[in-house]
Amino acid sequence: MSRKKHSLATNAIHGGSGARHPGDPIAPPLVQSVNFIQEVGTEDGLLYTRYGNTPNLVQVQKRLALIEGAEASLVLASGMGATACAMLALLRPGDHLLASSHIYGGTYRLLTEEFTRNGIEVTLVDPFEPRAWRKHLRKETRAVFVESPVNPTCRVLDMRPISYLTKEVGLALVVDSTFASPVNFRPLEHGADVVIHSGTKYLNGHHDAMCGVVCGTEPYIAEVLAKMMVWGQAPDPFAAWLLDRGLKTLDVRVKRQNENAMRIALWCADRKEIKKVHYPGLRTHPDHDVAKAMLDGWGGMLAIELTGGGKAADRFLRRLKIIQHATSLGGVDSLVSEPRYSSHARMSSEERSRIGIPDGFTRISVGIEDADDLIADIEQALK
Ligand SMILES: Cc1ncc(COP(=O)(O)O)c(C=O)c1O
Structure with missing residues (x-):
């Protein structure tokens, strides 16, 4: 053909x-x-x-x-x-x-x-x-x-x-x-x-x-x-x-990132230390149905809000070993960042809250590492 x-x-x-x-x-x-x-x-x-x-x-x-x-x-x-x-x-x-x-x-x-x-x-x-x-x-x-x-x-x-x-x-x-x-x-x-x-x-x-x-x-x-x-x-x-x-590797990278992020989001959704998981692939996401119509994959980006707020987020970030604390996203290495100290640092806390970013909101850019290793890294950092 x-x-x-x-x-x-x-x-x-x-x-x-x-x-x-x-x-x-x-x-x-x-x-x-x-x-x-x-x-x-x-x-x-x-x-x-x-x-x-x-x-x-x-x-x-x-x-x-x-x-x-x-x-x-x-x-x-x-x-x-x-x-x-x-x-x-x-x-x-x-x-x-x-x-x-x-x-x-x-x-x-x-x-x-x-x-x-x-x-x-x-x-x-x-x-x-x-x-x-x-x-x-x-x-x-x-x-x-x-x-x-x-x-x-x-x-x-x-x-x-x-x-x-x-x-x-x-x-x-x-x-x-x-x-x-x-x-x-x-x-x-x-x-x-x-x-x-x-x-x-x-x-x-x-x-x-x-x-x-x-x-x-x-x-x-x-x-x-x-x-x-x-x-x-x-x-x-x-x-x-x-x-x-x-x-050249965009297609395979992003598909792997989609898969990894979905697995991590599902795992995080079951943890008592995590108050909220923001991931369009979850049925609980406010735009899940819209995402179904717009997207071919749920994406490699997700965010979590820890039950302990900003303090718990700082502790979590310091304890991660594989997932590195760095701004930017979308690459093969998994990265984590807090928008209040990076991408949205110049907005006031009120402005951030208005668009759904409370203090302690933590963004994870999921890379192409093994998903089990990433989940183990998150698990030990939450302890
Ligand atoms: C959605 C979005 N648009 C634009 C930019 C700006 O891109 P750059 O850092 O390459 O200038 C960023 C950077 O984080 C971004 O996340």
């Missing part, structure tokens, strides 16, 4: 490679040069790393577009660089943005401090309140920004009513789907126009490259590129190479 379209797992390895010939390397060479000899008398073929058009960048961008099901993609220097340029390509001073109030702390600061200071009005909307988006619409509203699943609460947004509204009114729907990776969630299939990733997380997957990704239509990505070039947000070629290398 011949298949026209390759699956994500195949595209993550071969996507956009073109024909191969005897003598070609299997692993793509790293072209670290930022300068390339230019033809005289024309700007055609001008290559420069800050322009996002050098060999390792071009290769991985083609691959990411195929994986996400987009016309084009752009790799930037970080997830924050990706969000900043993606939104700057859509918004001008005087425009209004509707953004979910349940978003990563860095994005929250970018939108509510930097953008507002530069003449872009931002309204934060509770995405779990029915009709809230419509209520806050203005004639200057240009885009809707959401994150799903949400860092760190693992809430999952129903894209159906949101994309229905953005299509009806003609707004751009931008989705940060870092937490899911394209293995578990492809927002373009659910009505989104733009997808953002912190490539530092699942896409790279090995804790060794900082990068971000924006996917969308070709003309839109050209606009994002124009922002990236002047705001200086291009990645280094080695980061692009590491991202490409990480992508």
Whole structure:
């Protein structure tokens, strides 16, 4: 049987490679040069790393577009660089943005401090309140920004009513789907126009490259590129190479992370030391049914609230041996972090509580270690 379209797992390895010939390397060479000899008398073929058009960048961008099901993609220097340029390509001073109030702390600061200071009005909307988006619409509203699943609460947004509204009114729907990776969630299939990733997380997957990704239509990505070039947000070629290398195992890594996280969530749900487990795969999760409709896998991220609150969380973190206390997520090593001291440190305790992050809330990024070893590590740390 011949298949026209390759699956994500195949595209993550071969996507956009073109024909191969005897003598070609299997692993793509790293072209670290930022300068390339230019033809005289024309700007055609001008290559420069800050322009996002050098060999390792071009290769991985083609691959990411195929994986996400987009016309084009752009790799930037970080997830924050990706969000900043993606939104700057859509918004001008005087425009209004509707953004979910349940978003990563860095994005929250970018939108509510930097953008507002530069003449872009931002309204934060509770995405779990029915009709809230419509209520806050203005004639200057240009885009809707959401994150799903949400860092760190693992809430999952129903894209159906949101994309229905953005299509009806003609707004751009931008989705940060870092937490899911394209293995578990492809927002373009659910009505989104733009997808953002912190490539530092699942896409790279090995804790060794900082990068971000924006996917969308070709003309839109050209606009994002124009922002990236002047705001200086291009990645280094080695980061692009590491991202490409990480992508090759994305499918198997994320599936293993999904399995491990489900096992850990089920185990944690039975422990008296743990007050609450936040994991969309559990039937008790408020968005379990939404997640069923949106996601292909429950994800490798979960969070727990210990019965003993903040103090118990500190003790637990100090006693873990395999699972390391570090910010960031999505890589092969399991990591744990407390948002009040990392991703959401700049929010007040009240602001955090409002979006479901009480003190002592502990986020676990499940890696690809043996699940029994991870459970044993958690068990001995809870004692
Ligand atoms: C959901 C989400 N979006 C964006 C970012 C920013 O990514 P980066 O750290 O690569 O700039 C993060 C980082 O934690 C994140 O969790």
